Amino acid sequence: xxxxxxxxxxxxxxxxxxxxxxxxxxxxxxxxxxxxxxxxxxxxxxxxxxxxxxxxxxxxxxxxxxxxxxxxxxxxxxxxxxxxxxxxxxxxxxxxxxxxxxxxxxxxxxxxxxxxxxxxxxxxxxxxxxxxxxxxxxxxxxxxxxxxxxxxxxxxxxxxxxxxxxxxxxxxxxxxxxx
Numbered sequence: 001x002x003x004x005x006x007x008x009x010x011x012x013x014x015x016x017x018x019x020x021x022x023x024x025x026x027x028x029x030x031x032x033x034x035x036x037x038x039x040x041x042x043x044x045x046x047x048x049x050x051x052x053x054x055x056x057x058x059x060x061x062x063x064x065x066x067x068x069x070x071x072x073x074x075x076x077x078x079x080x081x082x083x084x085x086x087x088x089x090x091x092x093x094x095x096x097x098x099x100x101x102x103x104x105x106x107x108x109x110x111x112x113x114x115x116x117x118x119x120x121x122x123x124x125x126x127x128x129x130x131x132x133x134x135x136x137x138x139x140x141x142x143x144x145x146x147x148x149x150x151x152x153x154x155x156x157x158x159x160x161x162x163x164x165x166x167x168x169x170x171x172x173x174x175x176x177x178x179x
Contacts, residue, residue: 069110076103107151115150117143117161126150127161138166 076099083095117127122141133144143163150161 072106072109073103076106111154112158113152115152115161117150117163118146119143122163122165126157127163129165130162131164132167133164134169135166136169138168140166140168142166
């Protein structure tokens with residue numbers, strides 16, 4: 001026997017077989033734990049990369065959408081600037097009306113629609129009453145006028161209308177003549 005084999009034989013004689021098995025199991029468990037820890041670190045890094053990539057894609061889409069929408073407003077801005085060049089009141093008014101129309105068309109193309117409130121019963125889900133006006137000719141809570149128009153974006157309320165609401169006045173009983 002060579003000296004190494006003899007040393008190994010002596011060592012195996014010194015350690016009982018149960019301790020040798022436990023040491024081997026412990027070494028195997030440590031190796032497995034280190035392997036799993038490496039896999040966990042890799043998975044965490046991959047999740048972080050996916051999160052960053054998703055955020056970058058969302059940011060790019062948002063920027064692209066904003067560019068498209070803002071680009072649609074630029075012709076309206078151009079029309080307003082052109083309209084302000086004229087001193088003639090009729091030309092200015094016509095220019096502003098054309099600009100308003102183009103803005104309404106642009107918003108309609110984006111799914112924005114105005115609320116129709118005037119002449120209809122007051123709906124607190126669609127409008128805010130900023131004032132009441134006494135009226136013998138109208139029913140209570142009928143919208144008489146809009147101070148500011150409200151809008152929907154699709155089915156969602158974008159902005160409520162600001163309205164003036166009728167408050168019914170009952171005419172006083174007339175006094176008898178000759179009294």
